[in-house]
Amino acid sequence: MRNSTLKFWLAAMALGFAGTFATSASAGTLxxxxxxxxxxxxxSTGLPGFAAPDDKGHWAGLDVDFCRAVxxxxxxxxxxxxxxxLPDKxxxxxxxxxxxxxxxxxxxxxxxxxxxLGVDFIGVNFYDGQGFMVKKSLGVKSLKDLSGxxxxxxxxxxxxxxxxDYFRAHKMKYxxxxxxxxxxxxxxFRDGRCDTLTSDSSQLAALRVKLPDPNDAVILxxxxxxxxxxxxxANNDKQWETAVRWVYFAVIRAEELGVTSKNVDEMLKTNNPLIQRLLGVSDHMGQKLGLTDQFAYNAIKQVGNYGEMFDHTVGEHGVLGLKRGVNALWTDGGLMYGMPLR
Ligand SMILES: N[C@@H](CCC(=O)N[C@@H](CS)C(=O)NCC(=O)O)C(=O)O
Incomplete structure (x- = not known):
């Protein structure tokens, strides 16, 4: 093959490959x-308060609300x-x-x-801790009594x-x-195959009331x-990660600014610049994320601010009846803090 012909084929192959890559590569998650x-x-496969089908078969819960807000x-x-x-594993x-x-x-x-594991976390939507539920018949009052x-x-x-970790550190057997x-x-646990059940404490109360007699069990x-x-x-797409993270901040920011699903249309008329920016009335925050400027408005109007989501899922009007505690806004002594949309 003459040199020029060879060059032609090499160039054609390079173009061909480039074309293949251009069409098969994903444009991005967004x-x-x-x-x-x-x-x-x-x-989850079913965790009341976080993600579980309700009595009409619709998914409901704090995690479900976040998916819906996105x-x-x-x-x-x-x-x-x-x-x-999905099962945990x-x-x-x-x-x-x-x-x-x-x-x-x-x-x-x-x-x-x-x-x-190739994942990036977005932002904490519930601060929890691990607890234990025991059979009352064991007579156990504290974790220290659980050796064996x-x-x-x-x-x-x-x-x-x-x-x-806990049992090793305390030289206890289990x-x-x-x-x-x-x-x-x-x-x-119900069938008596274990003395104690351990999980995120938000779950224990919900699991306890599912027992035939909840009074048979106590939470330590x-x-x-x-x-x-x-x-x-996944940690391979910065644009998607950023967009999802700012949906998370936007719903917390909405609670901080008193914007709710009920008053959001009224709030469109406010002259508070922070709310104008949040709701896309000024400054095009959504476009910077590759979204529309109504991104936060839509999430708040259709799903609610963070406090509303909490209240009707894990909170006082939801299935778990939990208090806000550390999940309150920072201005109320909690840890929830929305970064500035500007
Ligand atoms: N937060 C902990 C525990 C998660 C957790 O509690 N997972 C289980 C319960 S132990 C769950 O999601 N249950 C619902 C299901 O089984 O689908 C973690 O991330 O590993």
Whole structure:
């Protein structure tokens, strides 16, 4: 082959490859979501208050609300979510493989999950801690009395790891009974296969009332860990991560500024510059994220601010009846703090 012919074929192949890459490479998660017209959201298989089907079969909970807020912000419609229930041990793999766009699965933000599992956490939507529920017949008043106990826990959780740490540190023996999901853990506890069940404390009260006789069980006062629960995305798409994170800040910011699903239309007329910027009346914050300027308006109008979400899911008007506690706004002595939209 003559030199010029060879050069021609090499150039053609290079162009061909470039063309192939250009068409097969994904434009990005945000564009994929917009084209699909749906956010694919990974949630738990059923955890009342966080993500569980309600009596009409609709997904409900704090994590579910966050998925819906992202859909409202990105697609203008909170109903454009496909919920994928996932066991704990599969939830991060689903993000890594691109099977879901967002994980909102009562997942604790830890170093190893970010450094090794290819995920980035968005921001804490519920500060929790690990607790224990015991059979009343054991006569146990404190964790220190649990040496030698059989402990029910779920695989693929921080719960399992904290349990090992705590008993080792306190030179106490225990027998783990490790199951696949919460439903199996409460069944095992009910059937007397373990003396104590440990999990994020937000769950224990909900699990206790599911027992045939809730008075047979008590929740011990001690918490053994910090469980900052946070939605997460895959760590390979900065634009998507940034957009999702600012939906999270926007709903907290809305609560700080007194903007609710009920008054948001009225608030469009305010001359408070902070609210104008939040609601897209001025300064084009949404466009900077690749969204519309109504992104926060849509999330607040269709789903609510953070306080509204909390209240009707895990809070006083929801299934768990929890107080805000550390999950209150920073201005009320809690840890929730929305970064400035400007
Ligand atoms: N926050 C901890 C614990 C998570 C957790 O509690 N997972 C279980 C319960 S132990 C769960 O999601 N249950 C609902 C289900 O089984 O789908 C973590 O991220 O590892």
């Amino acid at each position: 564009q994929d979501v917009q084209q699909r017209g749906q956010v694919r959201c990974g949630v 859909a409202a912000a990105v697609l203008g419609d909170a109903n454009k979510v496909q919920f994928t229930p 599969e939830r991060f793999t689903a993000l890594q493989t691109g099977a879901i766009d967002l994980l909102a699965h009562n997942a604790t933000w830890t170093l190893t999950r970010e450094a090794e 106990a059989t402990v029910c826990t779920v695989t693929g959780t921080t719960t399992e790891l904290n349990l090992a 027998t783990p009974l490790v199951v696949d999901n919460t439903a199996a853990s409460i069944t095992a 006062p001690e918490l053994i860990s910090k469980e900052p629960l946070s939605p997460a995305v």
